[in-house]
Amino acid sequence: MASLPPRRPPASHPPVRRGGLARLVVVLLAAAALGAGLLAAPVHAAPSADEIEAQIDKQWEQLEPTIEGYNKVRAQLKANRIKSAELEKKMAPLELASALAMNQIGALASRYYMSGPSQELGALLTTTKPGTLGEQLVILDRLAGQQRKQLAGVLAIRDRYHAQKQKLDALIAAQVRQQNELAAKKKQIDAEIKRLTASLPKTTVKVTGCPTISGVVSSAVQTAIRVACQQVGDPYVWGANGPDAFDCSGLTQYAYKAAGISLTHFTGAQWSEGRPVSRADARPGDLIFFYSDLHHMGLYLGNDLMVHAPRAGKPVNVLSINYMPVAGFRRVT
Incomplete structure (x- = not known):
């Protein structure tokens, strides 16, 4: 019987390491989960125009008191410069x-210094009229006293005005520093507002004018309302009072100036320049003020507008x- 060839040993395979395979599966699953998490993570969108507007409104509420x-300060500075100029005219x-008074005193002093009083006394002694010497001495003393009194009065008035002008000059200097x-x-402020508004989308908005005003109002109020409404759409520039840009108190000043009524370019001053009116009695043309420090205002049109x-x-x-x-409300007519 023929002998069978010897069997080849089976090919050897590396042993399966179950622990390593498990770890690999865990790593792959974790990576997949991480990738899915990244894909599912919310993407933060850029703030909308409305959100940016809200940010500016909030910041503006804090900035507007500084503007007013x-x-x-500018209104006070203007008034005090006028007062200073008036004082200078009075002082001239x-x-x-x-x-002139100082020149007279100087001339008298110089004459007595150069010639001495003997000449005048000699002339008086040679007079033949009895009692003349005493009379003339009294007259001379009285005249000297009159000159002293006149000079003292002039200097007192001059010094009083000079002191007032010094106070005004000091006040103006302080206000210039504050300005x-x-x-x-x-x-x-401008840099911050520019930064915020730079993010706003560039759009063109057509703004409507004022509504029809009903009720009885004076011709001056009609003019003020008409002029204010004609500015609808004009840009806001703080410190401006027309004719092409305005801040809040600049707009009301401009409107009433057209009606022949002078108002100061400052909300606090305009509050004082009008008489108080309750909300129930408010009517078109009244000035309306906002916030406890009165840092914003407008021209009331009625019907809560x-x-x-x-x-x-914002225009x-x-x-x-x-x-x-x-x-509160104030009426200036």
């Missing part, structure tokens, strides 16, 4: 009178007065 503070004749500080703040210059980035427009906390 600038307007206040006083300075002249003082100089410079506010101007520096203005740059910061006003025309106002809101802020940078003059018509808005509900319920958008902000109302501080």
Whole structure:
């Protein structure tokens, strides 16, 4: 019987390491889960135009008191410069009178210094009339006293006005410093507003004018309302009072100036320049103020509407007065 060939040993395979395979599966599953998580993670969208507008509105509420503070200092500075110029005009004749009086005293002193009093006394002694010497001495003393009194009066008036002018000059210097500080703040405000408004989409918005005003109002109020409404769509520029750009108190000042009524370019001053009116009695043409510090205002149109210059980035427009906390109404006619 033929012998069978010897069997070849089976090919050897590396042993399966079950622990390693399990770890590989876990790693692959974790990577897949991580990838799915990344894909499912929410993507934060850029803020919308409305959200940016809301940010600016919130920041503007804090910035506008500084703007109106600038307007206040500027109005005071203008008034005090006028007062200073008026005082200088009044002081000019006083300075002249003082100089003339000083010249008279100087001439008298020089004459006595050079010649001495003996000449005058000698002339008096040679007189033949009894009692003349005593009379002339009294007259000379009286004349000297009159000159002293006149000079003292002139100098007192001059010094009084000079002291007032010094106070005004000091006040103006302080206000100039304050105005410079506010101007520096203005740059910061403008930079921040520019940064925020740069993110707004560039769109063109057609703004409607004022509604029809019903009720009995004076011709001056009619003019003020008409002029204010003609500015709807004009840009807000703080510190501006027309004719092509406005801030809130600049718009009301401009509108009533056209009606022949002078108002100061500052919300606090316009509050004082009008007489108080309750909300129930408010009528078109009244000034309306907002916030406890009166840092914003507009021109009331009735039916809870006003025309106002809101802020940078928003043109003059018509808005509900319920958008902000109302501080009160004032009537200037």
